Amino acid sequence: MDYYLQILLLVGIFITLSLSLNLINGFCGQFSLGHAGFWGVGAYSSAIFTVFHPLGLPAPINMLVALVIGFLSSAMCGIVIGVPCLRLRGDYLAIATLGFGEILRIIIMNTELVGGPRGFINIPHWANIFWVYAIATLVVLFMLRLKKSAYGRAIIAIREDEIAAENMGVNLFYYKLFSFTVGAGLAGIAGALFAHTQQFLHPSNFTFTWSVVILVMVIFGGMGSISGSIIGAIFLTIIPEVLRFAGGTIAEWRMTIFPILLIVLMLARPEGVFGTREFLEKNGKQI
Amino acid sequence: MSGKTLLKLDNVTVKFGGLTAVSDVCLEIQERDLAAIIGPNGAGKTTLFNTITGIYPPTLGKVTFNGFDLKNIKSSDIAELGIARTFQNIRLFKNSTVLDNIRLAKHTRIRYGFLSSILRDKEFLEEEKRIKEDSLKLLKLFNMEDKSEMLAKNLPYGEQRKLEMARALATEPKLLLLDEPAAGMNPTETKELTELIHFIRDHFNIAIVLIEHDMRLVMEIAEKIFVLDYGNLIAKGSAKEIQNDKRVIEAYLGSEIEGI
């Protein structure tokens, strides 16, 4: 039972994470490869609060504060990194965010307060499956509403054509920074949930490889598709576990499934399962 | 006939490294003008548009629009001030619907804030409804309302150009810049375009400046023509005056003018 619960927890956290990255990569078209860094900052900062300075109030209130702290600290990192980096384009932005993601992790690793390379232990178990899915639902709702507003249209226009968007009155810097910051902040919330369900954090949870895993979820479902990110998070969290039970060679080789899937997907359907559309969406149907 | 000065370029020079793309150009556009900029390839026409819309700031000189000095003003703010444009190589939001292309262009006219759009309050819903109605109305003028749910990339070429114009108009501009609107069109489509441009000017009461290689189109609709050659403004005047200008004939028109 615990095992299934754990997978369910991870699915919920990854839904939030993949949606948060989708806002940056899929909606705004700004290629970020350092998302695990924001996830880590949210996890560690919220845990610092609950371990060292919890308020003398009931646990749920502390947890709410921890979520807010997770959001704010990651969003702040998003601003600090976004302001200088977002004038870079394409490959260069990807490289810069990769670098920043690693720097965040190295800073965590060198911070004795949070256990450094040994990991951060004794984090209170204040979040559970309900927290995880309540937040995931709110984030889905948030993204759906954002997509169908002037904010969403401006962000998507930047992905489609920066120069045209700017000439139609979209302030590029503002909207890029907005999606980068909010995306980072939402990843921070996912981090806070991760910290308070797992009760243990280790710098190796937040490496470049994990940025790639989140990215695969987004791409698999379709950059710019909310339903795509949800499907991506569910599918790619569960598949490796299912394959684990297949036993023998398949179980052994299951980690190579991710990269092969990614390559095949890029070759066969680079826009992902849903493209930029939503599940069962009529709007935008190709006539 | 000519009203208030809308756009004014004073001694505008644009240099890229050692290359001077636009050199010491002065020109004025009045309200409701229908003007054309012509010149051989590489004469600096598109660069001039890019300078007016804030993509490349002028190296020297001054651009004034509706009394505002455009120095250090971002492209997005210039759009808000009332300059809209189309692009030589169509730049639509290809994976968005036709309707969303138009709705996006209403961006600077939107009043509701971020919280309104997440909470979907009354202000948001009312304004979104109005935007949708306005956008469909605009599409109707272009005979495209039945295609509002199509993806922009699936439109035929001629309609993509039309949508780009509609999108520019959706920003509610005072000045519309069209960069080679007739490129790639056949004579029938070009004729329709001529009518469309006249219609736009009369219906929206705005000034239009176009860059065009199709001399028939230019001579037919432009009330004012500016001729650029190697970045220099070598002539300006009415179609008649340009056709008889010695420097223009020498520099550029030559044989083409006989066709008219």
Add this chain to the structure above:
Amino acid sequence: MSQQTIFYLWDCLQYLINGITQGSLYALVALGYTMVYGIIRLVNFAHGEFLMIGAMCGFYAIRANQPMGVAIILAMLSSGIIAIIVERVVYRPIRKSGRIPALITAIGTSLFFQYFGQLTFGADPKTIPPFMVEKIYTFGEITISNLQIGILLITLFVLFFLWWLTHFTKMGKAMRATSYNLPAAELMGINTNQIISFTFFLGAAIAGLGGMLMGYTMSVEPLMGMNLGTKAFVSAVVGGIGIIPGAALGGYILGIAENMVAGLYKSSYRDGVSFFILILILLIKPSGLLGKNTKEKV
């Protein structure tokens, strides 16, 4: 000068020498990144994995009692051939889909080889003996080994070879033409697919050589490509990706900076300093130290 200051300076000099050695290795690997980027504008994330495969093959060759020279050649060939296959099977079909799908494919390829390496070679680190008998020379407080000098000389030779290749051979001229403008080169009758394959082969073979030279400082393991590849890639970007001398410059800057910081401050910041330099360069001059700034045409 106090005794302490003098020791400090000796230390600095020692770190500088170690940094140059490390930088040479980064440069060798960075060359492949830069050549591939120069020609098809692809950040080949799997480049580090080509190196790993080469080093693994070299390791097995040595274990099969082959002499060092043979092992190095085998390492270079296996790296190069894997690179050609990957380019042909994966990168070529994706090339037209745009840069982001290509970048994602490259990341996928890289991860695939990392897991593949763990499954076939085992996750345990293996050691390659040094490529020649080690002799250590002492000057005052510092030591230099003949291996360090050898690595530097080999790197300089490779750089010289590439300079000669790109400027004085038909193949090199075709490579440069392809990197300036691929469709135009194709129209001029250059077989660009062949040029791209050759570039992948050359870059990977040099990386394979780098992998073998590393044997004396680090062990061979399936994730070595990721660690080293990332650094080499950062070197290429710092120097100006797409520019061959830039890769070397970036490699030396990183190698020296890392050793200085690790030696004089704290070794756990070794990785941080490379990324710090990366960000600094990207913010000041995104095209890299030797790169030219380009602007998008509207």
